[in-house]
Amino acid sequence: xxxxxxxxxxxxxxxxxxxxxxxxxxxxxxxxxxxxxxxxxxxxxxxxxxxxxxxxxxxxxxxxxxxxxxxxxxxxxxxxxxxxxxxxxxxxxxxxxxxxxxxxxxxxxxxxxxxxxxxxxxxxxxxxxxxxxxxxxxxxxxxxxxxxxxxxxxxxxxxxxxxxxxxxxxxxxxxxxxxxxxxxxxxxxxxxxxxxxxxxxxxxxxxxxxxxxxxxxxxxxxxxxxxxxxxxxxxxxxxxxxxxxxxxxxxxxxxxxxxxxxxxx
Amino acid sequence: xxxxxxxxxxxxxxxxxxxxxxxxxxxxxxxxxxxxxxxxxxxxxxxxxxxxxxxxxxxxxxxxxxxxxxxxxxxxxxxxxxxxxxxxxxxxxxxxxxxxxxxxxxxxxxxxxxxxxxxxxxxxxxxxxxxxxxxxxxxxxxxxxxxxxxxxxxxxxxxxxxxxxxxxxxxxxxxxxxxxxxxxxxxxxxxxxxxxxxxxxxxxxxxxxxxxxxxxxxxxxxxxxxxxxxxxxxxxxxxxxxxxxxxxxxxxxxxxxxxxxxxxxxxxxxxxxxxxxxxxxx
Numbered sequence: 001x002x003x004x005x006x007x008x009x010x011x012x013x014x015x016x017x018x019x020x021x022x023x024x025x026x027x028x029x030x031x032x033x034x035x036x037x038x039x040x041x042x043x044x045x046x047x048x049x050x051x052x053x054x055x056x057x058x059x060x061x062x063x064x065x066x067x068x069x070x071x072x073x074x075x076x077x078x079x080x081x082x083x084x085x086x087x088x089x090x091x092x093x094x095x096x097x098x099x100x101x102x103x104x105x106x107x108x109x110x111x112x113x114x115x116x117x118x119x120x121x122x123x124x125x126x127x128x129x130x131x132x133x134x135x136x137x138x139x140x141x142x143x144x145x146x147x148x149x150x151x152x153x154x155x156x157x158x159x160x161x162x163x164x165x166x167x168x169x170x171x172x173x174x175x176x177x178x179x180x181x182x183x184x185x186x187x188x189x190x191x192x193x194x195x196x197x198x199x200x201x202x203x204x205x206x207x208x209x210x211x212x213x214x215x216x217x218x219x220x221x222x223x224x225x226x227x228x229x230x231x232x233x234x235x236x237x238x239x240x241x242x243x244x245x246x247x248x249x250x251x252x253x254x255x256x257x258x259x260x261x262x263x264x265x
Numbered sequence: 266x267x268x269x270x271x272x273x274x275x276x277x278x279x280x281x282x283x284x285x286x287x288x289x290x291x292x293x294x295x296x297x298x299x300x301x302x303x304x305x306x307x308x309x310x311x312x313x314x315x316x317x318x319x320x321x322x323x324x325x326x327x328x329x330x331x332x333x334x335x336x337x338x339x340x341x342x343x344x345x346x347x348x349x350x351x352x353x354x355x356x357x358x359x360x361x362x363x364x365x366x367x368x369x370x371x372x373x374x375x376x377x378x379x380x381x382x383x384x385x386x387x388x389x390x391x392x393x394x395x396x397x398x399x400x401x402x403x404x405x406x407x408x409x410x411x412x413x414x415x416x417x418x419x420x421x422x423x424x425x426x427x428x429x430x431x432x433x434x435x436x437x438x439x440x441x442x443x444x445x446x447x448x449x450x451x452x453x454x455x456x457x458x459x460x461x462x463x464x465x466x467x468x469x470x471x472x473x474x475x476x477x478x479x480x481x482x483x484x485x486x487x488x489x490x491x492x493x494x495x496x497x498x499x500x501x502x503x504x505x506x507x508x509x510x511x512x513x514x515x516x517x518x519x520x521x522x523x524x525x526x527x528x529x530x531x532x533x534x535x536x537x538x539x540x541x542x543x544x545x546x547x
Contacts, residue, residue, distance in 0.1 A: 057447070057451060058450075059447055059450075076450075077447070077450040077451045078451070078453070079451065079452055079453040081451065082451045082452065083447065083448065083451050085444045085447075085448065087444075089442035089444045089445065090442070090444035090445055090447065090448035091445075091448075092445060092463070092466070092467075094466045094467075094469075094543045094544045095543075103449070103452060103462075104452035104453060106462075107449070107452055107453050107454050107455075107458055107462075108453060135543065151448075151452070155452060155453075
């Protein structure tokens with residue numbers, strides 16, 4: 001949307017399938033995210049949510065339309081758009097938690113003493129101040145996700161791209177991290193694109209939720225402002241009403257996917 | 266940050282505390298572990314010795330199948346003559362040089378092939394062709410090309426080492442999780458930084474595993490290399506003893522190979538674990 005900080009404008013993206021016709025993942029995606037906004041993208045499996053995030057991260061390139069951040073086209077990955085991945089395979093297992101957090105600063109040539117101090121600040125910030133000497137394999141799933149968040153924050157990345165970061169965690173840890181992420185985002189004023197399948201998680205976190213159509217050639221179907229005060233609780237009647245509304249929109253798309261899968265069998 | 270984080274940190278502090286009692290328990294556990302390992306090795310050695318003795322008695326020919334006692338006596342003779350130590354040292358020197366050069370070449374080539382599709386496509390057919398030709402098939406040509414001296418023997422060990430390390434290193438590069446590389450790109454890494462700070466450490470366990478397997482190949486190849494045109498070495502000891510029907514000396518040579526090989530393997534594992542421990546964490 002023209003004028004937005006993050007601007008997907010009529011974005012097309014396809015995967016080429018050998019000699020067959022191209023597999024269009026996105027067709028005419030229009031999506032705008034404002035600076036400092038927490039935007040959550042929902043949609044049925046395979047609708048192109050992760051593709052949209054990968055495009056914004058610079059891992060993939062648009063085949064049609066345009067994608068820009070702050071008016072500048074996205075052409076490659078950059079430290080202004082750090083991704084927080086699902087699971088722990090993006091952490092460097094041979095580095096301690098502290099060294100993992102320092103990694104981006106080391107790449108940028110920041111002197112060792114400075115990067116140690118900054119990494120320690122971020123570890124304290126995410127509640128892992130005393131765990132810096134441990135290796136990722138010695139930390140819980142929730143702690144590993146906090147390390148990823150600290151690694152992004154230490155680089156002062158204005159945009160956080162989060163691809164189902166809490167999907168592999170147990171419900172209790174997920175709830176704790178959702179609260180913590182809300183606090184972090186409000187304190188740092190980061191712009192967040194967050195992908196999830198969990199409607200409840202979307203309502204707890206988002207300023208705005210975008211729901212995508214089922215693919216192929218997906219785009220945004222509907223956007224919903226989440227105007228509930230924070231912290232948000234699942235027992236709140238307004239929460240329930242929003243949940244039902246999003247669920248109804250999403251169900252249509254999921255049913256469409258199931259019908260198509262049945263027809264192709 | 267939140268009370269939950271504080272609680273988690275407190276739990277970790279509690280788990281990390283314990284002082285001298287905890288240290289004592291850890292030392293005891295380690296001592297018990299080492300004692301148990303030595304005991305298991307001793308039991309295995311005793312079982313092999315017993316089976317050997319039973320077979321040699323049943324074979325009933327001390328010349329063709331000497332028992333442990335006769336072999337041990339021959340080993341003592343060879344040690345007193347200084348021959349066994351000399352043969353071990355000669356073979357070890359060849360193995361160490363061949364293994365080091367082969368590992369270096371194999372690791373560099375494997376990392377390059379794993380990192381570049383172009384290099385992989387260029388060299389994969391050659392690698393897949395040559396790796397199926399046994400080092401022993403090259404003995405005659407190695408002697409013709411490199412002479413009867415050390416070069417021909419060491420070149421065979423290099424050949425026996427290089428492909429195992431190369432393939433393992435190449436697979437190691439492919440096994441580095443794509444998200445590790447993507448995360449580095451997000452954080453501003455250049456291609457060079459990605460290679461040295463992500464790909465290389467990520468593939469290191471595979472390189473080491475390949476080297477460990479290649480060490481075994483090096484020991485096997487040195488025997489073949491020393492059986493022809495050698496004047497010293499464990500392979501020479503075994504081959505030369507065959508001509509004089511000194512089966513006990515052959516057994517001594519084989520035992521020496523096994524023991525030195527076992528020690529070399531344990532040393533390799535110990536050094537890898539001590540110096541590169543952190544790389545086994547991913």
